[in-house]
Amino acid sequence: MNRTRIKICGLTREADVDAAVQAGADAIGLVLYDKSPRAVTVARAVELARRLPPFVTPVGLFVNAEAADIEAALQAIPTLTLQFHGDESPEDCERWNRPYLRAARMAPGFDLLDFAHRFSSAQAVLLDAFVDGYGGGGKVFDWSLLPPSVPSPVVLSGGLSAANVIDGVLKVRPWAVDVSSGVEVAKGLKDADKIRHFCDAVRQADQQGSSGH
Numbered sequence: 026m027n028r029t030r031i032k033i034c035g036l037t038r039e040a041d042v043d044a045a046v047q048a049g050a051d052a053i054g055l056v057l058y059d060k061s062p063r064a065v066t067v068a069r070a071v072e073l074a075r076r077l078p079p080f081v082t083p084v085g086l087f088v089n090a091e092a093a094d095i096e097a098a099l100q101a102i103p104t105l106t107l108q109f110h111g112d113e114s115p116e117d118c119e120r121w122n123r124p125y126l127r128a129a130r131m132a133p134g135f136d137l138l139d140f141a142h143r144f145s146s147a148q149a150v151l152l153d154a155f156v157d158g159y160g161g162g163g164k165v166f167d168w169s170l171l172p173p174s175v176p177s178p179v180v181l182s183g184g185l186s187a188a189n190v191i192d193g194v195l196k197v198r199p200w201a202v203d204v205s206s207g208v209e210v211a212k213g214l215k216d217a218d219k220i221r222h223f224c225d226a227v228r229q230a231d232q233q234g235s236s237g238h
Protein backbone atom coordinates (compact mmCIF):
# COMPACT_ATOMS: atom_id res chain seq x y z
CA MET A 26 0.00 0.00 0.00
CA ASN A 27 1.25 3.49 -0.84
CA ARG A 28 1.85 5.61 2.25
CA THR A 29 1.27 9.29 1.61
CA ARG A 30 3.62 11.32 3.80
CA ILE A 31 2.13 13.98 6.05
CA LYS A 32 3.50 17.39 7.02
CA ILE A 33 1.72 19.54 9.59
CA CYS A 34 2.86 23.15 9.20
CA GLY A 35 2.84 26.33 11.25
CA LEU A 36 3.34 24.83 14.71
CA THR A 37 4.01 27.24 17.56
CA ARG A 38 3.32 25.16 20.68
CA GLU A 39 4.85 22.05 22.21
CA ALA A 40 1.42 20.43 22.61
CA ASP A 41 0.80 20.80 18.88
CA VAL A 42 4.15 19.21 18.02
CA ASP A 43 3.30 16.30 20.32
CA ALA A 44 -0.15 15.97 18.74
CA ALA A 45 1.34 15.88 15.24
CA VAL A 46 3.88 13.23 16.22
CA GLN A 47 1.22 11.20 18.03
CA ALA A 48 -1.04 11.29 14.98
CA GLY A 49 1.76 9.96 12.77
CA ALA A 50 3.03 13.06 10.97
CA ASP A 51 6.28 12.60 9.06
CA ALA A 52 7.30 16.26 9.21
CA ILE A 53 6.43 19.46 11.03
CA GLY A 54 6.75 22.95 9.61
CA LEU A 55 8.22 25.87 11.53
CA VAL A 56 7.44 29.22 9.90
CA LEU A 57 10.60 31.35 9.97
CA TYR A 58 8.91 34.24 8.17
CA ASP A 59 8.22 37.14 10.46
CA LYS A 60 5.22 38.45 8.50
CA SER A 61 3.26 35.25 9.12
CA PRO A 62 0.81 34.98 12.03
CA ARG A 63 2.42 31.57 12.59
CA ALA A 64 5.98 32.89 12.76
CA VAL A 65 8.41 31.55 15.33
CA THR A 66 11.91 32.78 16.12
CA VAL A 67 14.89 30.51 15.57
CA ALA A 68 15.20 30.10 19.34
CA ARG A 69 11.58 28.97 19.56
CA ALA A 70 12.01 26.70 16.55
CA VAL A 71 14.91 25.01 18.37
CA GLU A 72 12.70 24.36 21.41
CA LEU A 73 9.94 22.89 19.26
CA ALA A 74 12.25 20.80 17.07
CA ARG A 75 13.84 19.30 20.22
CA ARG A 76 10.58 17.50 20.92
CA LEU A 77 10.76 15.49 17.73
CA PRO A 78 11.57 11.78 17.91
CA PRO A 79 13.88 10.18 15.35
CA PHE A 80 12.59 10.04 11.77
CA VAL A 81 10.24 13.00 12.06
CA THR A 82 11.65 15.86 10.01
CA PRO A 83 11.67 19.53 11.04
CA VAL A 84 11.04 21.81 8.07
CA GLY A 85 11.91 25.53 8.17
CA LEU A 86 9.66 27.69 5.99
CA PHE A 87 11.22 30.84 4.51
CA VAL A 88 9.85 33.60 2.28
CA ASN A 89 12.53 35.68 0.54
CA ALA A 90 14.71 35.44 3.65
CA GLU A 91 18.11 37.04 4.16
CA ALA A 92 20.93 34.51 3.76
CA ALA A 93 22.07 35.25 7.33
CA ASP A 94 18.68 34.20 8.69
CA ILE A 95 18.76 30.88 6.84
CA GLU A 96 22.33 30.35 7.97
CA ALA A 97 21.34 30.99 11.60
CA ALA A 98 18.45 28.53 11.39
CA LEU A 99 20.65 25.82 9.85
CA GLN A 100 23.29 26.31 12.51
CA ALA A 101 20.71 26.04 15.26
CA ILE A 102 18.83 23.06 13.76
CA PRO A 103 21.27 21.08 11.60
CA THR A 104 18.60 18.56 10.59
CA LEU A 105 16.35 21.23 9.11
CA THR A 106 14.84 20.66 5.66
CA LEU A 107 14.27 23.99 3.93
CA GLN A 108 10.95 25.09 2.43
CA PHE A 109 11.15 28.10 0.11
CA HIS A 110 7.76 29.74 -0.29
CA GLY A 111 8.63 33.09 -1.87
CA ASP A 112 10.33 34.27 -5.05
CA GLU A 113 13.61 32.40 -4.50
CA SER A 114 15.62 31.37 -7.57
CA PRO A 115 17.07 27.86 -8.03
CA GLU A 116 20.46 29.29 -6.99
CA ASP A 117 18.97 30.77 -3.80
CA CYS A 118 17.61 27.35 -2.89
CA GLU A 119 20.64 25.27 -3.90
CA ARG A 120 23.39 27.27 -2.22
CA TRP A 121 22.73 25.60 1.16
CA ASN A 122 23.38 22.07 -0.11
CA ARG A 123 20.44 20.94 1.95
CA PRO A 124 17.26 19.09 1.08
CA TYR A 125 14.63 21.64 0.11
CA LEU A 126 10.99 21.91 -0.94
CA ARG A 127 10.05 24.65 -3.39
CA ALA A 128 6.52 26.02 -3.25
CA ALA A 129 4.68 26.65 -6.50
CA ARG A 130 1.82 29.15 -6.31
CA MET A 131 -0.85 27.54 -8.43
CA ALA A 132 -3.11 29.72 -10.57
CA PRO A 133 -4.56 29.42 -14.08
CA GLY A 134 -1.77 29.76 -16.67
CA PHE A 135 1.02 28.78 -14.27
CA ASP A 136 3.51 26.48 -16.05
CA LEU A 137 4.18 23.80 -13.45
CA LEU A 138 6.28 21.63 -15.75
CA ASP A 139 8.67 24.51 -16.47
CA PHE A 140 8.78 25.32 -12.74
CA ALA A 141 9.57 21.70 -11.83
CA HIS A 142 12.37 21.62 -14.41
CA ARG A 143 13.86 24.85 -13.06
CA PHE A 144 13.77 23.45 -9.52
CA SER A 145 14.79 19.91 -10.42
CA SER A 146 17.24 19.89 -7.49
CA ALA A 147 14.34 20.20 -5.03
CA GLN A 148 13.38 17.11 -3.04
CA ALA A 149 9.80 17.94 -3.94
CA VAL A 150 7.65 20.65 -5.44
CA LEU A 151 5.00 21.84 -2.99
CA LEU A 152 1.76 22.94 -4.64
CA ASP A 153 -0.11 25.73 -2.90
CA ALA A 154 -2.90 28.05 -4.04
CA PHE A 155 -1.88 31.51 -5.18
CA VAL A 156 -2.84 33.84 -2.30
CA ASP A 157 -1.79 37.27 -1.09
CA GLY A 158 0.94 36.97 1.52
CA TYR A 159 2.58 33.97 -0.23
CA GLY A 160 0.80 31.10 1.51
CA GLY A 161 -0.99 29.62 4.45
CA GLY A 162 -4.26 31.10 3.18
CA GLY A 163 -6.41 28.00 3.56
CA LYS A 164 -7.37 28.21 -0.11
CA VAL A 165 -7.80 25.17 -2.37
CA PHE A 166 -6.55 25.51 -5.94
CA ASP A 167 -8.13 23.82 -8.93
CA TRP A 168 -6.50 20.37 -8.97
CA SER A 169 -7.57 19.89 -12.58
CA LEU A 170 -4.89 22.46 -13.49
CA LEU A 171 -2.25 19.79 -12.84
CA PRO A 172 -0.53 18.07 -15.75
CA PRO A 173 -0.89 14.27 -15.85
CA SER A 174 2.58 13.82 -14.42
CA VAL A 175 5.17 16.07 -12.80
CA PRO A 176 8.90 15.22 -12.98
CA SER A 177 9.39 15.67 -9.19
CA PRO A 178 7.73 14.30 -6.11
CA VAL A 179 4.70 16.47 -5.33
CA VAL A 180 3.53 17.77 -1.95
CA LEU A 181 -0.12 18.75 -2.20
CA SER A 182 -1.17 21.67 0.00
CA GLY A 183 -3.50 24.65 -0.03
CA GLY A 184 -6.72 24.54 1.96
CA LEU A 185 -6.52 20.86 2.85
CA SER A 186 -8.51 19.49 5.79
CA ALA A 187 -9.92 16.17 6.92
CA ALA A 188 -12.96 16.93 4.74
CA ASN A 189 -11.14 17.15 1.40
CA VAL A 190 -7.81 15.37 1.80
CA ILE A 191 -9.15 11.96 0.76
CA ASP A 192 -10.33 13.46 -2.51
CA GLY A 193 -6.99 15.26 -2.93
CA VAL A 194 -4.91 12.14 -2.36
CA LEU A 195 -7.04 10.01 -4.69
CA LYS A 196 -7.13 12.62 -7.45
CA VAL A 197 -3.59 14.00 -7.31
CA ARG A 198 -1.69 10.97 -5.90
CA PRO A 199 0.94 13.18 -4.26
CA TRP A 200 4.04 11.95 -2.47
CA ALA A 201 2.95 13.96 0.58
CA VAL A 202 0.29 16.35 1.83
CA ASP A 203 0.83 19.50 3.87
CA VAL A 204 -1.74 21.28 6.03
CA SER A 205 -1.81 24.36 8.20
CA SER A 206 -5.15 26.26 8.33
CA GLY A 207 -7.23 23.09 8.11
CA VAL A 208 -6.07 21.78 11.51
CA GLU A 209 -6.26 25.08 13.38
CA VAL A 210 -8.61 26.70 15.88
CA ALA A 211 -6.89 30.07 15.30
CA LYS A 212 -3.84 31.09 13.27
CA GLY A 213 -0.84 29.25 14.70
CA LEU A 214 -2.91 27.33 17.24
CA LYS A 215 -3.55 23.76 16.18
CA ASP A 216 -6.21 21.36 17.42
CA ALA A 217 -5.17 17.82 18.37
CA ASP A 218 -8.46 16.29 17.21
CA LYS A 219 -8.26 18.05 13.83
CA ILE A 220 -4.68 16.85 13.37
CA ARG A 221 -5.71 13.28 14.22
CA HIS A 222 -8.73 13.37 11.90
CA PHE A 223 -6.56 14.74 9.12
CA CYS A 224 -3.93 12.00 9.49
CA ASP A 225 -6.63 9.31 9.76
CA ALA A 226 -8.22 10.61 6.55
CA VAL A 227 -4.88 10.36 4.72
CA ARG A 228 -4.51 6.74 5.86
CA GLN A 229 -8.07 6.06 4.71
CA ALA A 230 -7.25 7.52 1.30
CA ASP A 231 -4.17 5.30 1.07
CA GLN A 232 -6.32 2.25 1.79
CA GLN A 233 -8.96 3.27 -0.73
CA GLY A 234 -6.29 4.01 -3.31
CA SER A 235 -4.68 0.60 -2.92
CA SER A 236 -7.97 -1.27 -3.07
CA GLY A 237 -8.94 0.51 -6.27
CA HIS A 238 -12.05 2.30 -4.87
Ligand SMILES: O=C(O)c1ccccc1N[C@@H]1O[C@H](COP(=O)(O)O)[C@@H](O)[C@H]1O
Nearest residue numbers: 034061159160161163183184204205206
Ligand atom coordinates in the same frame (compact mmCIF):
# COMPACT_ATOMS: atom_id res chain seq x y z
O1 LIG B 1 1.60 29.47 7.21
C1 LIG B 1 1.87 30.59 6.81
O2 LIG B 1 1.55 31.61 7.46
C2 LIG B 1 2.59 30.78 5.52
C3 LIG B 1 3.10 32.03 5.22
C4 LIG B 1 3.77 32.24 4.03
C5 LIG B 1 3.97 31.20 3.15
C6 LIG B 1 3.46 29.94 3.42
C7 LIG B 1 2.76 29.71 4.60
N1 LIG B 1 2.22 28.47 4.89
C8 LIG B 1 2.19 27.34 4.00
O3 LIG B 1 1.17 27.47 3.03
C9 LIG B 1 0.73 26.16 2.63
C10 LIG B 1 -0.78 26.09 2.63
O4 LIG B 1 -1.30 26.32 3.91
P1 LIG B 1 -2.86 26.14 4.26
O5 LIG B 1 -3.03 24.70 4.68
O6 LIG B 1 -3.66 26.49 3.05
O7 LIG B 1 -3.08 27.06 5.40
C11 LIG B 1 1.37 25.19 3.59
O8 LIG B 1 2.49 24.63 2.96
C12 LIG B 1 1.86 26.05 4.72
O9 LIG B 1 3.00 25.48 5.23
